[in-house]
Amino acid sequence: MKTCLIVDDSRVVRKVASRIVRDLGFSVSEASDGGEALKMCRVSMPDAVILDWNMPVMNGIDFVKALRREDGGKTPRVVFCSIENDAEHIRQALSSGADEFIMKPFDADILESKFAEVGLI
Amino acid sequence: MQDNIFNALADLALNASGQSVLPSKAYLIEARLAGIARREGFGSLDDLIHCLKSRQNPVLRAEVAAALLSRDTWFFRETAVLDGLVGTALPERLAASPSGHLRIWCAGGSTGQEAYSLSMLLEDETLPGLSGAKIEILSTDICKQATEKARRGTFGHYEVQRGLSIQRLLKHFTRLDSGDWQASEALRARISLHAHNLLEPADGLGKFDIIVCRNVLSGMARSARTRVVETLANQLAPGGLVMLADGETLYGLTDRLEPAGGLRGSWVAAGTANAKASAA
Numbered sequence: 001m002k003t004c005l006i007v008d009d010s011r012v013v014r015k016v017a018s019r020i021v022r023d024l025g026f027s028v029s030e031a032s033d034g035g036e037a038l039k040m041c042r043v044s045m046p047d048a049v050i051l052d053w054n055m056p057v058m059n060g061i062d063f064v065k066a067l068r069r070e071d072g073g074k075t076p077r078v079v080f081c082s083i084e085n086d087a088e089h090i091r092q093a094l095s096s097g098a099d100e101f102i103m104k105p106f107d108a109d110i111l112e113s114k115f116a117e118v119g120l121i
Numbered sequence: 122m123q124d125n126i127f128n129a130l131a132d133l134a135l136n137a138s139g140q141s142v143l144p145s146k147a148y149l150i151e152a153r154l155a156g157i158a159r160r161e162g163f164g165s166l167d168d169l170i171h172c173l174k175s176r177q178n179p180v181l182r183a184e185v186a187a188a189l190l191s192r193d194t195w196f197f198r199e200t201a202v203l204d205g206l207v208g209t210a211l212p213e214r215l216a217a218s219p220s221g222h223l224r225i226w227c228a229g230g231s232t233g234q235e236a237y238s239l240s241m242l243l244e245d246e247t248l249p250g251l252s253g254a255k256i257e258i259l260s261t262d263i264c265k266q267a268t269e270k271a272r273r274g275t276f277g278h279y280e281v282q283r284g285l286s287i288q289r290l291l292k293h294f295t296r297l298d299s300g301d302w303q304a305s306e307a308l309r310a311r312i313s314l315h316a317h318n319l320l321e322p323a324d325g326l327g328k329f330d331i332i333v334c335r336n337v338l339s340g341m342a343r344s345a346r347t348r349v350v351e352t353l354a355n356q357l358a359p360g361g362l363v364m365l366a367d368g369e370t371l372y373g374l375t376d377r378l379e380p381a382g383g384l385r386g387s388w389v390a391a392g393t394a395n396a397k398a399s400a401a
Contacts, residue, residue: 087296090287101287103278110282113195117286 001027002120003044007037007063008052008081013104017050017081020108024121034058038066045072048120050111051098053082053089061096068097077118081106122147122166129170130154130189137186138263139320139345153188157181187264191340194231196284197238199335199367205384206331207242210362212250214330217360222255226329228353229319229337230260233271233312234280239333240308241293259326261317272314274304319349328358335366335386343374350375354390363388 004026006017011032018028026048031037035057037049049067053060060080067073077100080093085103093101099118102110115121130150131142142150151166158169161181173182197203206225214223227236236258243256262268281290281302294302317323319337332353338346353363354377363378365371365386371378379394381387 085296087291090291094287103282105278106282107279109195110279113283113285114287 001025002047003027003029004048004050005029005031005037005040005046006050007031007034007055007060009033009055013052017111020111023108024112024115034060034063037063041067041070041073046076048115049076049078050081051078053080053084061092064097077120079114079118122151126166126170129174133173133182133186134189135342137183138190138318139341139349140190141340141342142189150189154185157184157188187266190264192231192267194234196234198235198284202335202364202386203238203242206333206364207239207246208248209384210331210387211256212248214360215251215254221253223330224327225256225258225331225333226326226356227258227260228332228334230262230271232267233260233274233314235333235335236260236271236312237274237304237308240311241289243311244293244307256311258312259315260312261315261326263316263318265316268314268316274309275301277301319352320345323352323356326356329356330358330361332357332361332363334363335369338365339369347374350378354378357390
């Protein structure tokens with residue numbers, strides 16, 4: 001079973017995303033900031049990461065940059081998921097190492113479409 | 122929804138667009154029509170239906186009929202079909218076209234996502250077989266509002282995130298202050314839009330090298346399907362191709378078209394598929 005790490009400081013967003021991703025057949029784990037997520041990735045690299053931008057401790061941009069420097073850190077497909085949805089922010093996320101970008105709010109159709117775009121399903 | 126109201130609406134949809142409305146969609150229809158009924162000052166859906174029956178109001182009737190249609194569409198729906206069209210069908214047609222001018226018709230194109238997807242593929246793919254070609258895309262829909270929206274080339278937050286990669290969004294669209302995204306001038310320049318009811322003749326639209334009619338026939342009553350397929354066959358240029366969605370077929374609807382073979386979901390004029398295969 002493929003694994004997905006959902007990184008967001010909002011418990012509600014994590015809960016909604018978890019339900020959708022589980023329905024897509026993934027095993028899900030959650031982290032509430034980039035620092036916690038990085039520690040989890042060092043133990044076990046997930047297949048997919050859904051990543052918020054603004055979080056305490058370590059934001060999404062710093063996380064994805066750090067992740068890509070880790071051993072095996074280029075493997076996970078990273079899908080940013082943020083309210084920072086103007087073109088400049090999106091470009092910054094992609095140039096930092098993200099593979100796709102979801103503009104919040106999102107629904108199951110969007111998440112499924114984006115996972116398909118990056119070959120996760 | 123009461124049976125008599127549902128039946129009246131189902132009759133309206135059948136007569137106006139040939140669509141079969143399923144009882145299981147009654148709640149959706151109720152939600153879609155509630156806004157129209159409120160705006161027009163009707164106390165209930167019943168009053169709206171009564172008005173449509175008793176008074177001539179073609180504009181309101183058309184709006185209600187359009188609201189009964191499924192508008193669900195997204196970018197790059199069944200990508201393999203579109204890839205086959207751009208990568209195989211168009212180069213073959215171009216090789217047989219002395220003018221280098223090809224016409225594609227997205228019949229029942231809703232709010233334009235299919236036409237814009239094709240336009241993006243034509244922008245992005247540098248296929249030697251298509252160099253120098255002038256390719257025109259016409260998208261038509263029965264709903265004037267959908268056609269107008271397609272003409273603007275402006276899509277909302279949810280629409281641009283269904284089927285469209287973020288790279289393509291950034292490359293081909295500009296974010297407006299409203300938060301919507303507008304297709305580039307280059308994409309829009311290739312596409313023309315017309316309101317057209319597929320139950321009506323389409324002689325005025327001209328002939329087409331490729332007619333894409335996906336997920337339209339499957340929602341129609343059989344009598345309407347037969348009529349629409351006749352129209353598609355009439356508008357197909359010699360050697361042209363009709364493309365359907367996965368799972369759709371023209372068997373039993375017409376003797377004028379037959380499966381093309383090779384490209385899934387594609388149909389050609391009867392008697393030409395084997396000749397084409399032999400030539401290949």
